[in-house]
Amino acid sequence: xxxxxxxxxxxxxxxxxxxxxxxxxxxxxxxxxxxxxxxxxxxxxxxxxxxxxxxxxxxxxxxxxxxxxxxxxxxxxxxxxxxxxxxxxxxxxxxxxxxxxxxxxxxxxxxxxxxxxxxxxxxxxxxxxxxxxxxxxxxxxxxxxxxxxxxxxxxxxxxxxxxxxxxxxxxxxxxxxxxxxxxxxxxxxxxxxxxxxxxxxxxxxxxxxxxxxxxxxxxxxxxxxxxxxxxxxxxxxxxxxxxxxxx
Numbered sequence: 001x002x003x004x005x006x007x008x009x010x011x012x013x014x015x016x017x018x019x020x021x022x023x024x025x026x027x028x029x030x031x032x033x034x035x036x037x038x039x040x041x042x043x044x045x046x047x048x049x050x051x052x053x054x055x056x057x058x059x060x061x062x063x064x065x066x067x068x069x070x071x072x073x074x075x076x077x078x079x080x081x082x083x084x085x086x087x088x089x090x091x092x093x094x095x096x097x098x099x100x101x102x103x104x105x106x107x108x109x110x111x112x113x114x115x116x117x118x119x120x121x122x123x124x125x126x127x128x129x130x131x132x133x134x135x136x137x138x139x140x141x142x143x144x145x146x147x148x149x150x151x152x153x154x155x156x157x158x159x160x161x162x163x164x165x166x167x168x169x170x171x172x173x174x175x176x177x178x179x180x181x182x183x184x185x186x187x188x189x190x191x192x193x194x195x196x197x198x199x200x201x202x203x204x205x206x207x208x209x210x211x212x213x214x215x216x217x218x219x220x221x222x223x224x225x226x227x228x229x230x231x232x233x234x235x236x237x238x239x240x241x242x243x244x245x246x247x
Contacts, residue, residue, distance in 0.1 A: 004218065004245035005158060005202050005225035007038040007123055008232025009063060009091060019045035023052045025235045032246035033057070036225075038089050038123075039232070043077060050086030061089030061123070064097060067110035079118030090115045091227070093125040093145075095162045095206075109148055116156055123227060124149070125206065126185075127162035130169060139184055146188045154197040159185055160227040162206040167229075173207045175216055182222035211237050214244035 014022060019041045031037065038059035041049050046062060053060050066076035082090065092115065093108030112122045126145040128138045142161075149157070161181050166173040173181075182203050190198035205217055206227035217223055218241075225245055231237040 002200065002202050002224045003034065003036055005036040005038065005204060006238075006242045006245050007059075007061060007089070007091075007158075007160075007204065007225070007227050008040060008238055009094070009227055009229055010039070010041050010233060011063070011096070011229065012042060013233055014041060014045065016045045016048050020048050020052055022233075022235060023049055023058070026238065027052070027056055027058065029235065029239045031239060031242050035242050035245045037242055040089070040091055046082070046087055047085050054086070059089050059121075060087050061091060061121075062087050063091050063094070065090045065092065065111050065115050065120070067107070067114040069114070079115045079120055083118050083120060087120070089121045089123060091123045091125065091160075095125060095127055095164045095167070099164075105145055105148070109152075112149075112152055112157075116153055121156050121158065122152070123158045123160050123204070124152075125160045125162050125227070127164050127206070130165035130171075133163070133165040138181065142181065142185055143188060146185065146192065150192040154189065154193040154201050158202045158204060159189070160204040160206045161185060162227070166207045168208075175220055178205055178207065178217055179220045179222060182220065186222050209241065211240040211244070214241045215247060218245050219247075 038061045040061035040063050062082050065079050069078050092111040097103040115122050128141040132141050163173045186198050189201050202224035204225045204227045205223050209226040210231045
């Protein structure tokens with residue numbers, strides 16, 4: 001049985017002070033112990049978050065990482081720098097990184113490898129655009145984006161399916177569409193790592209999951225949690241999704 005995982009990607013939101021206050025409030029919530037929870041604040045807030053979360057069951061994640069361990073890479077952060085301050089998770093390949101900053105399947109894979117080598121748990125994002133969905137290319141895109149993941153350790157890998165076409169477009173992925181994509185991804189994982197690994201690997205839904213649709217989506221057979229954006233910025237909304245994952 002796969003443990004549900006709810007990860008909050010805060011993007012470029014919350015100051016250091018706001019991060020601290022949010023985490024204190026979240027720790028005060030009566031959250032179900034059967035759900036793994038990870039919060040991913042901005043880089044500048046990670047040290048403060050690490051101190052607050054010390055000794056708690058909540059995980060701490062970064063929103064990106066570089067594939068090199070050091071060097072002339074302005075504004076980048078190496079994986080060992082994250083583990084040094086208590087970070088245990090990292091998001092790679094997010095759709096916004098791909099769209100706005102030109103990151104690719106190749107660079108996402110390099111980041112994931114470096115992260116795992118440093119001992120980080122990787123949340124690896126994949127998903128198709130609106131044009132790709134409308135063109136009937138969803139499965140082809142997902143197959144391409146996962147084709148080279150075989151060199152990673154599946155025991156420390158989580159996939160996050162982002163239907164980019166359903167994020168901020170006014171269109172919504174139906175539960176059937178979400179389940180179809182997740183089931184296809186699990187088949188791809190089985191091809192890469194074998195059936196046992198596929199049954200154990202968690203696949204998160206990253207398409208605007210909110211308290212209003214959490215129960216419906218999180219009960220799907222191949223949806224093992226969510227990578228949450230806007231709804232993770234409010235303690236009550238985030239907590240509601242976490243509780244929905246436990247139901």
